[in-house]
Amino acid sequence: MPHVTLLVVDDDPALLRTFARTFGKRHEVLAAESGADALHVLRARAIDVALVDYAMPAMSGVDLLRRMAVIHPDVGRVLLTAYADLPELAELKGAQLVSAILAKPWDVAEVDAAIARTFQLVTMRRAVRDMRSGVGPVE
Amino acid sequence: VSVPIRAALRRLAALVPGRARRDGEAGAHLPTRDELAASLRAADRLAAVGRLSRGLSHEINHPLAIVRANIEFAADELARGTSTVAEIRAALEEASAATLRIAQVVKDLSAFAREPGADPGPADLGAVIAQVVRLVHAELAARACVEVRVPEAPLLVRGSAQSLAHVLSRLVLDAASAYPPDLPLERAVVRVSAERRGAVVVVEVRDQGLPIPAEVLPHVFEPCFQAIAGFSSGTTGRGLGVSLSVCRDLVEAAGGALEVESGNPAGTTFTLRLPPASAEAPLRLRPPTAPPRPRERVLVVHEEPVALASLYRLLSDRFQVVPHTSPTHVLSLLGAGERFDALVCDLALREVEARAFHGGVRRSAPELASATVFLEAPSAPAPEWVRALPNPRVAGTSRRELVDAVTRRLARADPAPAARTPA
Numbered sequence: 334m335p336h337v338t339l340l341v342v343d344d345d346p347a348l349l350r351t352f353a354r355t356f357g358k359r360h361e362v363l364a365a366e367s368g369a370d371a372l373h374v375l376r377a378r379a380i381d382v383a384l385v386d387y388a389m390p391a392m393s394g395v396d397l398l399r400r401m402a403v404i405h406p407d408v409g410r411v412l413l414t415a416y417a418d419l420p421e422l423a424e425l426k427g428a429q430l431v432s433a434i435l436a437k438p439w440d441v442a443e444v445d446a447a448i449a450r451t452f453q454l455v456t457m458r459r460a461v462r463d464m465r466s467g468v469g470p471v472e
Numbered sequence: 473v474s475v476p477i478r479a480a481l482r483r484l485a486a487l488v489p490g491r492a493r494r495d496g497e498a499g500a501h502l503p504t505r506d507e508l509a510a511s512l513r514a515a516d517r518l519a520a521v522g523r524l525s526r527g528l529s530h531e532i533n534h535p536l537a538i539v540r541a542n543i544e545f546a547a548d549e550l551a552r553g554t555s556t557v558a559e560i561r562a563a564l565e566e567a568s569a570a571t572l573r574i575a576q577v578v579k580d581l582s583a584f585a586r587e588p589g590a591d592p593g594p595a596d597l598g599a600v601i602a603q604v605v606r607l608v609h610a611e612l613a614a615r616a617c618v619e620v621r622v623p624e625a626p627l628l629v630r631g632s633a634q635s636l637a638h639v640l641s642r643l644v645l646d647a648a649s650a651y652p653p654d655l656p657l658e659r660a661v662v663r664v665s666a667e668r669r670g671a672v673v674v675v676e677v678r679d680q681g682l683p684i685p686a687e688v689l690p691h692v693f694e695p696c697f698q699a700i701a702g703f704s705s706g707t708t709g710r711g712l713g714v715s716l717s718v719c720r721d722l723v724e725a726a727g728g729a730l731e732v733e734s735g736n737p738a739g740t741t742f743t744l745r746l747p748p749a750s751a752e753a754p755l756r757l758r759p760p761t762a763p764p765r766p767r768e769r770v771l772v773v774h775e776e777p778v779a780l781a782s783l784y785r786l787l788s789d790r791f792q793v794v795p796h797t798s799p800t801h802v803l804s805l806l807g808a809g810e811r812f813d814a815l816v817c818d819l820a821l822r823e824v825e826a827r828a829f830h831g832g833v834r835r836s837a838p839e840l841a842s843a844t845v846f847l848e849a850p851s852a853p854a855p856e857w858v859r860a861l862p863n864p865r866v867a868g869t870s871r872r873e874l875v876d877a878v879t880r881r882l883a884r885a886d887p888a889p890a891a892r893t894p895a
Contacts, residue, residue, distance in 0.1 A: 346788040347566060349795070351538045353780065354563055355545050358554070364780075364795055373810065377801040388530065388613035393657055415533035415610075416526060437537035441544060 336360060337452050338379065342371040342397065343386040343413070352384075355441065360448070368392025368400075375405050382409035382451045384435070384444075387416065398430050407459055409451035413437060509721065513638075516718040520642055521585055527611025531577045535570035542567035562782055580607050584637055594749030595633035596626045597666045597675065603633075604640045605664075608648075616648035616660040627666055628749040629673050631726025636746075639719040639730070640664070643677040643742045650681025650740060668748060675744040683735030692732060693720045767792040768813035768882055771840070773799055773829070774847070775822060783816060783847075786871045791878065799829040806836035814878050815844040819854060819865075827857050842884065845877045 338361045341352045349364040356362050363378060365371035368389060374380065383401065387394040398410050412425060415437040425431050432454055433447035503511070542563040549555035549563075580603055605618055612618060629636070644662055651660040659680075666675045684692065693716050716730075723730040728746035770791040774780040780795045787793045794812065796802045799821050815833065819826045826846075834841035846865045848854045854865050864877040 345534065346784050346793060347538050347570060348534070350782075350784050351541045351545075351563075351566060354559075354566075355541045361797070363797055366792075366794065370794065373805055373808075374801065376808075377804045378798060388610065390613070390617060391657065393613075396656070415530040415537065417529035417533060418526065437533045438540040439537055441541070 335449075335452060337381045337448055339363065339448065340365060340371060340374055340378075340380045340383040340408075341413075342366075342368065342383065342389070342394070344389045345386075348386075356444070356448075368394075368397035371397055372400065372404075375401065375408065380405075380408050381455055382411060382448055384411045384413050384448075387412055387414040387419070387422070395425065395430075398425070402430060407455060407462070409455040411435060411447055411451055413439070513718050513722070516642070517585055517638055520638065520645070521581070524581075524607060524611050524641075524645075527608065527613070528577065528581065530610040530613070532574055535573040538570035539567045539574075542570075576606070583634060584641070586634065594628040594630055595636055596628055597636070597673065597746075598622045598624075598627055600633050600636045601640065601664055601666060601675075604637050604644060607637075608641055608644050611645065612648045612662070615653055615655075615657075616651055616662055617657055618644060618648075619661055619663045621663070621665040621667075623667060627668065627673060629726070629728075629746040630749050631723075631728065631746065635722040635726065639722050639744070640675070640677065642716075642719055647677055647679035647681070647740065647742075650679045650683075652682075671748070673746045673748050675746065676741055678739060678741040680739035683738060684732070684740055686735060689732065689734055692716050693730075769794055769811075770814045770816060770878060771796065771802065771812040772816045773797075773802055773821070774816075774818040775799075775820075776818075779818070783874075786874055787816070787878065790875055799824045803829065803832040803836065806833060806840070811837060812840055813843065814881050815840050816847060816874070816878060817844055818847045819858065820849055820852065827855075843881045845874070845881055 336359070339356060340363045341349060342365045343349055343352075344366055346366065349366070353362045353364060363374055363380070365374050369392060371383065371385070375383070385394045385397050385401075389397075394412060394414075398412065401408055401410055410431045412422065412431045412434045414422060414434065416422075417436075422434055426434055432451045435444055435447055546560045546563045546567075549560050583603070584607060601620055601622055605620060609618065644664060647662040648660070661680070663678045664676070665678075666673065668674075716732075720730045723744055723746070726746060728744055731743045731745075732740065733743070734740040768791050770787055770793050772780060772783050772787065772793055772795045774783060774795075775797050780797060784793050784795055791814075796805075800823055803824070817826065817830065817833075821829055824832070830841060830844065833844070842863070844863050846854060846858055846863055848858075848865050848867050850867050858865060864881065866874050866877050
């Protein structure tokens with residue numbers, strides 16, 4: 334498993350602490366308590382994969398993911414949610430707004446797999462972008 | 473539903489209390505009026521619990537994630553031996569604290585679902601509203617936000633806390649469903665306020681959503697009206713409970729009144745007028761936590777995520793803690809105008825040396841540089857440049873020492889930072 338820079342966004346500090354504790358030894362984990370904080374972090378740091386909670390006050394997780402898709406398309410997007418049944422979330426995956434939806438309580442292996450898959454996707458997307466910019470305009 | 477059927481059903485509903493056996497009369501097959509009223513209330517409470525179920529799954533799954541992940545972490549680390557005892561203990565404490573949150577959810581829910589009985593009160597409205605907000609918050613999280621305005625001192629009214637919680641949760645959920653689902657959160661606001669006005673205590677639940685249609689408004693308190701009129705599936709998106717008449721009955725049983733105003737020009741306001749309880753009356757329900765006050769934003773910079781997490785633990789119940797593992801990033805935030813009330817800074821930074829970092833802080837936000845508390849490792853005493861500063865230094869992670877040091881620094885610093893992100 335490659336070392337990945339993760340940004341976890343949740344309005345509950347206890348969850349951020351828990352996530353950092355669980356994944357902090359394998360990856361670099363940055364935390365943000367709100368969508369606004371997350372956007373600050375994204376501006377300042379190169380993040381590989383962001384794991385965003387669905388239900389947050391002020392800017393919801395979906396709002397944040399939508400903004401990220403426009404401003405930071407190179408960052409992988411994963412949704413975390415504690416809601417057992419939200420049919421509208423499946424649409425987010427269909428619309429490619431997220432590459433994975435993880436339910437709380439999570440299974441560590443499932444999170445690892447989602448991170449690995451999303452990171453692979455991000456790496457490919459970056460490679461394609463670099464190739465495009467390398468080709469340059471056709472004379 | 474066509475008008476004649478609707479009228480017939482309404483007549484039937486009006487007959488129901490009349491058909492019920494009066495208390496004390498002979499006859500075993502018909503329920504008493506009180507029993508009927510109680511079953512109607514129970515049905516309404518169950519409907520409300522049903523409406524809360526999605527939110528409740530969230531309120532349980534979220535702390536459960538914390539419990540599971542920390543227990544698994546502790547088990548793995550015990551097997552691997554790569555973490556210290558303190559780290560493992562912190563994880564288990566975190567799991568234990570999260571189980572208390574689940575217990576609170578279950579407690580709120582069972583208090584809510586129980587038949588209140590003849591509790592004359594008094595009830596503290598601040599505590600009742602806090603309980604209601606806890607219950608409905610997850611249900612509303614993704615579609616509306618609740619703004620609460622209550623006085624800091626207890627606001628005691630006659631009547632049962634449980635009945636009032638039933639009424640208020642119903643009204644808050646209804647108010648939230650008056651907003652279209654796609655509206656941005658900041659525009660879908662439900663305002664709950666309570667205050668004493670002369671001889672009455674007035675509670676208002678207000679929304680700015682779709683109003684109740686004028687032709688419907690005079691009937692909303694009729695028994696079974698919504699079930700009959702298809703009100704819930706109609707134009708407003710409101711209401712799924714048995715009836716607002718249950719709410720009105722509960723409020724009237726407490727000696728109060730429930731009124732509604734809608735569509736003038738937009739939105740709906742439900743107003744409860746309740747008789748205050750005398751201040752000498754015993755307090756049945758205390759506020760579960762201190763009244764919320766704006767918390768100072770404390771920036772904590774530490775490059776180790778686990779140490780950062782433990783600092784978080786120490787500070788986050790007193791302050792709004794913003795943790796960062798990257799000092800360079802913090803400098804760019806400060807450079808961009810982001811402001812904090814205090815800074816807790818580890819001295820063993822690697823990305824940028826602590827001295828250069830603190831110098832950068834001083835250039836962008838001088839008030840934050842003076843509101844800084846340094847963390848020194850017990851094995852590595854603070855260097856000369858730190859000792860030359862008036863800022864306090866804290867070794868290890870004694871909670872009281874750290875909180876005291878931050879509080880003292882806050883008291884010295886300028887009171888109003890220039891820019892603040894909303895809490």
